Amino acid sequence: MAPYAPLTLPENGQLAQNITHFARALRKAGLPIGPGRVLEAIRAVEVAGFTERADFYWTLQACFVSRPEERVVFEQVFRLFWRDPKYLDHMMSLLLPSIRGLQEDRPAQAAEQRAAQALLDGVERDMPAPADPSEDRIDIDASASMSQEERLKTLDFEQMSVEDMAQAKAMLARLSLPVKPLITRRSRASAGGAQVDLRRTLRASLRQGGEITQLAMRAPRLRWPNLVVLCDISGSMSQYSRMALHFVHAVANRQGQGWAQVHGFTFGTRLTNITRHLKARDVDAALRAAGAEAQDWSGGTRIGASLAAFNRDWSRRVLGQGAVVLLITDGLDRDDSGQLATAMERLHLSCRRLIWLNPLLRWEGFAPKAQGIRAMLPHCDVFRAGHSVASLEGLGAVISGAGGGAGGADGEKTRLLRLLSGT
Numbered sequence: 001m002a003p004y005a006p007l008t009l010p011e012n013g014q015l016a017q018n019i020t021h022f023a024r025a026l027r028k029a030g031l032p033i034g035p036g037r038v039l040e041a042i043r044a045v046e047v048a049g050f051t052e053r054a055d056f057y058w059t060l061q062a063c064f065v066s067r068p069e070e071r072v073v074f075e076q077v078f079r080l081f082w083r084d085p086k087y088l089d090h091m092m093s094l095l096l097p098s099i100r101g102l103q104e105d106r107p108a109q110a111a112e113q114r115a116a117q118a119l120l121d122g123v124e125r126d127m128p129a130p131a132d133p134s135e136d137r138i139d140i141d142a143s144a145s146m147s148q149e150e151r152l153k154t155l156d157f158e159q160m161s162v163e164d165m166a167q168a169k170a171m172l173a174r175l176s177l178p179v180k181p182l183i184t185r186r187s188r189a190s191a192g193g194a195q196v197d198l199r200r201t202l203r204a205s206l207r208q209g210g211e212i213t214q215l216a217m218r219a220p221r222l223r224w225p226n227l228v229v230l231c232d233i234s235g236s237m238s239q240y241s242r243m244a245l246h247f248v249h250a251v252a253n254r255q256g257q258g259w260a261q262v263h264g265f266t267f268g269t270r271l272t273n274i275t276r277h278l279k280a281r282d283v284d285a286a287l288r289a290a291g292a293e294a295q296d297w298s299g300g301t302r303i304g305a306s307l308a309a310f311n312r313d314w315s316r317r318v319l320g321q322g323a324v325v326l327l328i329t330d331g332l333d334r335d336d337s338g339q340l341a342t343a344m345e346r347l348h349l350s351c352r353r354l355i356w357l358n359p360l361l362r363w364e365g366f367a368p369k370a371q372g373i374r375a376m377l378p379h380c381d382v383f384r385a386g387h388s389v390a391s392l393e394g395l396g397a398v399i400s401g402a403g404g405g406a407g408g409a410d411g412e413k414t415r416l417l418r419l420l421s422g423t
Contacts, residue, residue: 015042015045016042019038019041019042019045019060020038020042021081022060022077022078022081022082023037023038023041023064025077025081026064026073026074026077028162029073029077029162030070030073030162030165031064031065031070031073031074032066033064037063037064040063041059041060041063041064044059044060044062044063045059045060056082057078060074060078061074061078067288067291068238068291068297068298069238069239069242069291069297069298071298072238072239072298149171152164152167152168152171152389153171153388153389153390153393154388154389154390155168155388155389156362156387156388157239157240157243157359157387157388158239158240158387165243168243168389169243169246169283171389172243172246172247172250172389172392173246173250173283174250175247175250175251175389175392175393175396176251176254176257176396177227177251177257177259177395177396177399178257178258178396178399178400179224179225179227179257179258179259179324179399179400180258180400181222181223181224181258182222182223182224182225182321182322182352183220183222184220184221184222184223185220186220186221187218187219187220187221188218188219188220188221189216189217189218190217190218190219191217192217192219193217193218193219194217194219195217195218195219196215196216196217196218197216197217197218200216200218201214201215201216204216223260223321223322224258224259224260225259225260225321225322225323225324225352226259226260226261226262226263226318226319226320226321226322226323226324227251227259227261227262227263227323227324227326228263228265228318228319228323228324228325228326228351229244229248229262229263229264229265229325229326229328230265230266230267230306230307230310230325230326230327230328230329231244231245231248231264231265231266231267231328231329232266232267232268232301232303232328232329232330233266233267233268233294233296233297233298234268234269234296234298234299234300234301234332235298235299235300235301236301236330236332237328237329237330237359238297238298240328240359240386240387241266241328242287243392244328244357244386244392245264245266245287245290246283246287247392248262248264248278248326249278249283249286249287250283252264252278252279253278253279253281260321261318262275262278263275263314263318264277264278264290265310265314266290266294266297267296267302267303267306267307267310268294268296268297268298268299268300268301268302268306269296269299269300269301269302269305269306270296270302270305270306270309271306271309271310271313271314272290272293272294272296273314274289274290274293274294277289277290277293278290300334301332301333301334302333302334302335303329303331303333303335303340303343303372303376304333304335304336304337304339304340304342304343304372305335305339307340307343307344307347308339308342308343310347311343311346311347311350315346315347315350319350319351322351322352323351323352324351324352324353324355324399325347325351325353325354325355326355326357326395327347327354327355327356327357327380328357328386329356329357329358330358330359330360331356331358331360331370331372331373331376331377332370332372332373333370333371333372333375337371337372337374337375338375340372340375340376341375341376341378341379344375344376344379344380345379347379348379348380348381353381353382353399354379354380354381354382355380355381355382355384355395355398355399356376356377356380356382356383356384357384357385357386357391357392357395358373358383358384358385358386359385359386359387360373361383361384361385361386361387361412362385362387362388362391366416367416368416377413377416377417378417380413381413382398382413383412383413383416384398384412
């Protein structure tokens with residue numbers, strides 16, 4: 001969080017009314033705040049007072065924030081409403097069209113656009129008048145522009161407003177992740193099989209005095225693999241992981257995709273099994289229960305220790321029979337890179353395929369400079385971006401074998417490995 005700034009309160013200020021307006025802005029930004037919480041916040045501020053700069057912030061956060069993922073939205077709305085008047089210009093520019101001179105060069109941070117949308121609800125945002133009315137009119141042909149749905153598919157999860165996130169969650173709920181069955185060494189009776197079943201053929205001939213009148217055929221038995229999802233819920237991944245878990249919940253509850261079982265794990269500073277929560281039909285109830293059990297949401301990152309704990313406690317239980325592992329993390333680890341490399345190697349050897357989704361891959365010219373990424377990259381089969389609906393939608397082609405990285409070398413991983421080796 002940004003450093004605190006001193007609060008300048010007028011002598012005859014209406015603090016209770018301002019807190020009410022602040023709560024209204026938080027509710028528009030997506031936080032479940034009712035009149036009861038507003039009254040509690042006013043009483044809490046009266047009791048806590050302003051003996052320190054941070055008292056006011058933490059008092060309001062204790063009253064209005066009930067889930068870890070709400071902290072980012074609260075921070076941005078608080079910064080705009082109470083502490084930084086100059087920040088209003090940047091917030092207003094986020095809601096204007098991207099015209100040179102109106103918006104700052106830097107992109108919006110997490111939850112900034114939602115905070116701007118909540119605080120500036122109803123404010124007139126007229127386009128600035130042209131400097132010279134006699135200028136020639138410029139007609140723009142928008143026939144080839146992307147539709148709203150196409151734009152939303154490629155929009156970064158971090159830059160989505162409340163309305164965008166609601167539409168994106170609906171799109172994620174409709175996505176599927178089909179998988180092809182695995183061919184085993186066991187066989188089953190099949191009239192259209194390519195192999196002769198000698199045992200069944202001879203057994204049938206005994207009923208006819210040893211005469212063989214028809215050959216019994218057999219075909220290989222098919223088996224469906226498991227899907228194991230390891231999702232990073234640290235501070236740098238909180239928004240991406242929440243949207244990814246929406247997608248995983250849809251996969252776990254969709255029938256006919258072929259997965260035998262879908263197992264879900266979250267990790268930040270420790271590993272948490274959320275498989276049973278993903279079985280709930282309602283996605284909000286499922287993620288609320290998962291967030292309550294995973295106490296390290298939006299905290300630190302210990303990827304190496306978390307993967308080591310998974311290999312020790314859960315690998316033999318869920319990775320048997322050709323499981324596919326979906327690892328969702330940015331690879332920014334604070335632990336020893338040697339432990340992380342060892343844990344990734346064992347995880348890679350224990351599963352059939354290891355697919356790594358990294359939101360940092362959305363940046364053009366991404367290079368594996370962090371030690372955690374350099375340690376993890378050689379031990380994954382597919383390396384893809386995971387920052388938008390389109391990136392998650394492309395997983396279906398990768399897993400089914402129709403996309404890049406399936407059944408062959410992944411092009412992005414090969415390029416990054418060449419950067420690591422210096423060739």
